[in-house]
Amino acid sequence: xxxYINGYxxxxxxxxxxxxxxxxxxxxxxxxLQAVYPGVTFKSQSEWISANTDLADGMNxxxxxxxxxxxxxxxxxxxxxxxxxxxxxxSKELPSx
Numbered sequence: 001x002x003x004y005i006n007g008y009x010x011x012x013x014x015x016x017x018x019x020x021x022x023x024x025x026x027x028x029x030x031x032x033l034q035a036v037y038p039g040v041t042f043k044s045q046s047e048w049i050s051a052n053t054d055l056a057d058g059m060n061x062x063x064x065x066x067x068x069x070x071x072x073x074x075x076x077x078x079x080x081x082x083x084x085x086x087x088x089x090x091s092k093e094l095p096s097x
């Protein structure tokens with residue numbers, strides 16, 4: 001699935017950055033999984049918070065890299081034929097919650 005997901009996702013870096021930022025924002029609100037799944041054992045809340053912070057930091061790095069290398073990514077897509085193959089996407093909007 002990687003070539004297809006990446007093929008479409010990286011076709012519009014500005015839109016991809018918005019999606020990553022939205023995922024990051026929504027990921028900051030961790031639901032009370034113990035209440036939702038009372039019979040399942042989860043990591044402690046402190047471990048979740050730490051892991052979520054690490055994930056958010058990684059997503060910050062990803063968005064920074066995407067913004068900094070946008071032109072290079074575009075150039076590589078054109079050179080490799082990815083832009084031609086995946087540029088016909090008709091809808092880019094994620095459904096609203």
